[in-house]
Amino acid sequence: MKLYHLPLSGHAHRAVLFLSLLGQKAELIEVDIPNGAHRTPEYLELNPFGQVPVLEDDGLVVNDSNAILVYLATKFGRKDWLPDDLKSVAKVQKWLSVAAGEIAYGPCAARLVTVFGADFRADEVIARAHRILKLIDQELEQHQFIIGDKPTIADVALYSYVVGAPEGNVDLMPYINVRHWLARIEALPGFVEFPKTAVGLRA
Template sequence: MKLYHFPLSGHAHRAVLFLSLLGVKAELIEVDIPNGEHKSPEYLKINPFGQVPVLDDDGVIVNDSTAILVYVAKKLGRKDWLPDDLPSVAKVQKWLAVAAGEIAYGPAAARLITVFGANFRPEEVIARAHRILTLIDAELEKHRFIIGDRPTIADIALYSYIVNAPEGNVDLTPYQEVRSWLARIEALPGFVEFRKTAAGLAA
């Protein structure tokens, strides 16, 4: 497997982290996003969206972070990470949707402002971040991980942009359950850190 990534991308970190947790020895290829490599004709042949990450599994191209999580879990038969009973499937899918929705337009967007200079309204995206963090904190009062007492790909999809939310001026101090959950993920064998930047509250 080859994984095209960028170290400051939370989407890419999801894939890097999951592969590492599973002990998959993928070739990591860093895409030079600051110099526009992701918009080059060569890269656009791999991913017409011009984004990272992209997984190349011997010619099978998967170019969405949550799709990569599903693909790898299914390929390796890891039902511990992607259960196949219908209630669990529904719960995992719900939180993958949250990762692509409320997380992307909340803490991820807030971080894009401070780290990459994105043109979002800080007050809107920070407020959105706190709304979803409040819901996640309440959910984590019920069990150790987001759908139960074992981690799933839903936890991996949520982790990266939450752990670095302070870079976008989103304070995690009020969310004790969230902070404990982050620590539990970081204690998993094979964990790899999402690179931090001196931005926002982390400056």
């Protein structure tokens, strides 16, 4: 397997983290996005959206971070990470959608402003981040991980941009359940840290 990634991308970190949590090896290929490597014809063949991550596995290309999580859990038969009972399936899918929606347009977008100079209104995306963090914190009052007392790919999908939120000037201190949840993920065997940058509240 090959994984095309960028270390500072939370989307790419999801895939790197999950591979490690599964104990699976992949060749990590860093995409030189600052110099336009994601816009080359060769890369656009792998992902027409020009984004990371991309997983290449024996001729099959998976080019969405959440799809990669589902693919890996399914490929290796890891029902502990992707349960197949209907209640759990619905819950996992809901939080994958949150990761692609509210997380992307909240803490992810806030971090893009400070780390990559993205043209978003910081006050708007920070407010969105706090709205979703409050909801996640309330959910985590009920159980240890986002859908229950064991981690699933939903936790992996949410983790990177939540832990990186302070880089986007989003304070995690009000969210005690979120902070305890982050610590539980970081204690899992095979955990891989999301690289930090000295910007925002971490400056």
